[in-house]
Amino acid sequence: MAELLQFVFSGLTVGAIYALVALGFTLIYKASDIINFAQGEFVMLGGMTTVFVTLAGVPLPIAALIAIIATTAIGLALHRLAIEPARGASPVALIMITIGASIFLRGFAQIIFDRRFHSLPPLFGSDPIKLGGAAILPQSLVVLASAVVIVTLLWLFIDRTLLGKAVLATAANRLAARLIGIDTRRIVDFSFAVSAAIGAVAGVLITPIALTSYDVGILLALKGFAAAMLGGIGSALGAVVGGLLIGLFEAFAAGYLSSNYKDAIAFLIILIVLVSIPHGLFGRAKIERV
Amino acid sequence: MRPLQRFTVTALIGLLALLTAENFAFAQIKIGSVLSVSGPASFLGDPEKRTLEIYVDEINAKGGVNGQKLQLIVYDDGGSADNARTFASRLVEEDKIVAMVGGSTTGSTLAMIPVFEEAKIPFISLAGAIQIIQPVRSWVFKTPHTDKMACEKIFADLKARNLTTIALISGTDAFGKSMRDQCVAVAPNAGINIAIEESYGPRDSDMTPQLTNIRNKAGVLAVVNPGFGQGPAIVTRNYRQLGIALPLYQSHGVASKQFIELAGPAAEGVRLPAAALLIADKLPANDPQKPVVVDYSRTYQQKTGQAVSTFGGHAYDGLMILVQAMQRAKSADKARVRDEVERTKGYIGTGGIVNMSSTDHMGLDLSAFHMLEIKGGDWTLVPGT
């Protein structure tokens, strides 16, 4: 029993990380139908910038704030300088631009930071909380809580504010949205900025558990993307559920089956789920226009 | 020609002359290097590149080798063996190197060996696996200890402490897998019984399921973790998180003070086999390696601002062995240099004292490894090892 609980804790720890990354994919997709493969780099920039700014002597909370602001600016720049000019290109071309951006940001990080890996101090100390024979780090609970908070905020935003409705409108039909006076360019700007901010926050909170280095973005983007798709792309709740599920699959596979194949098992399950539920767990079928 | 045109043409010719002058002024000795500077093995390649650059500059500042300056050509294979092969070909055909120090990973080394064997260029590899020098290939050498030696050192210590039933938790990367294979092969002879094995991905962030299985396995007296990079740090932290009290052994892949910082208080009591480089300041004054490792540590730390790493030390050894061989051969002729590299005897480096021969292209024995224990946030030497 204690070991089952430990596996659950491990799954939630890792799953919360994936959930936070997956949330970043959701907003940009909601506003513009683009899958932003540079999302992983936003997480990396959040973590690495905080590390290096604290190394320069700045206290942690301010360093984190600086990192989040800087990453948000980079997200905005990504939209304005790289995505906007290519407006009208095919979805694959846009994805390729985000891939190019992720390579660029990784190269950039190698130069201004370094290639080693780093950590940050956890928010509530590193002594684990013991529960029923298993142990979980307080930081894991922080990551979990922040995923819940962000999902709630996103839901409230989309559902209750005018700006949120404007985002939905832009996603549904860009031309129609412009016709009724929505500045779609600003909307997508905003979505990129917020996604970057979410990524940066994720980076700051994840680093005390998972460490950070210039190339954490690759694997995180991969898992985050898979989580977002599993949950149904466009659904924030789906992103979190998808992330947690993948974490749990991995933990149970490692614990009960084979630690060599845990990633493979997790992906196999994702494949099976997608084949049975083609739009992901919480996704909505896109109406195909003939 | 109008004056402006004349000036521009002269300037361009002058610029061209300047750019090519470096190559024509004095014939330089071209040394090639293909390293995994970026990518999954950057933990290895990055310090290696920095070390080579620092010391090639130092050697050139002191007048070079045999009166000629060294020219270092470094390519980054990004951790891919295929890229390494292409760059090896480029070094041989285009850059026309006379010697090669590089190959951060076993995969890239094995991919490049045929190129250098065929071109008859001495190749000093910086990778760990024993297959690089066994079977012996006439043009291939290596400086790091083999992972087999690391296992033997760990097992000897386990035996001495009567911890003969152990668990292995290894990274699925090439370094971890190779060392795990060697440990499994060596265990029976060393009187060690491996009761349970687990593994983790090199970029995983939580290993508690695997460690829980290990903790629940009856009879396990100690845990050994072959791996490199961030994995061991996270394993160590998880170890403490789960409250596992068994002795934990890390591998030489952990190789740098940064591990202690990242693992934090969890690192207390962890043991690992390491070269003298990591405890440079704590070596007894009469240790022959002391001057070399202290000097390298200080220089590296000064020039890069980063803690010294054993992988950088391997690159240092590779370069110095090559340079000394060239000095002994009094030429940069590939065949003569190769012969002199093979005749390296008593070279005191960061990895140990190297004595090569025609049947041993690495030259280190078990005495090159010391068993270290982490106490009070720093390395200490376990007495008698």
Add this chain to the structure above:
Amino acid sequence: MRTLLEIRLLPALAVAAIVIVLPYFFPSAYYFRIGALVYIFALAVVGLNLLMGFAGQVSLGHAGFLGIGAYSVVIGPVYFGLPSWLCVFVGATVSGAVAFLVGRPILRLKGHYLAVATLGFGLLVAIVLTNEAGWTGGPDGMSVPRLALFNWQVRGSDAWYWIAGTTLVGGFVLALNLMESPTGRALQAIHDSEIAALVLGIDVARKKLTIFVISAMYASVAGSYLALFNGHVTPDVAGFLRSIELVAMVVLGGMGSIVGSLVGAAVLVVLPQVLTIFHEYEQTLLGLILMVFMIFLRRGIVPSLAATFAGRRR
């Protein structure tokens, strides 16, 4: 009729001309190696282009088939004593079979969901290759026995340049013929509108599966060549980054443009070699160039340039 035939195979003839003429400009074996690599990757890209460009199905795990092909020329000779050239065909057959089995359930998915499914497939292949060290040599990989044809040991970049070049021309001919065949037209119909194609009576699922299998076989042959050429194979031939590289080659060259496959492959093989002179800034510049290409030549290099010239001519 003859004129039609000429025009259809024109790209193949153009490639053949390039393959024959280029070596005159090669100063050393290194260039032959680059050329061979470009042709090998172009072969895989042609297959992927058929899937992505013509049939409109995105695959983020195509390097998995590259891996199957690459490892079949190691496992076959080393464990079963089969001759290497036979293993190229065996690999292609295995890849085709795997594509058939995997494709049937997966190809029902659309858009990004299909992307994730193919991503998962690619990762699965890479993980199996890494873990089953008893067969595959694990993460450090295995040495590949040289290809032996009629008692001649094929070695050297120039030999492989010609082999890869010839195979590429053959691959082009096959692809171009396929595009003009009923299957090819059906695929274009599916790409334009799947529902309309269904209405017309096209067996959409079957056509998609067919092209998936064909593109897998292209990739497998390319993977086999890569392994035989390099003499060594590691699991990251099937890795995620490789898959992304292949997709980038397709998109850069131009989706749906067979000639673009060669261009895309050439750019992404040659560019990293050229960028090494910038040392630390290699990756930064690569990312920048990729972005710039996609912003200004957004339909891919070949279609965008073709459109510019077509516009100018008027």
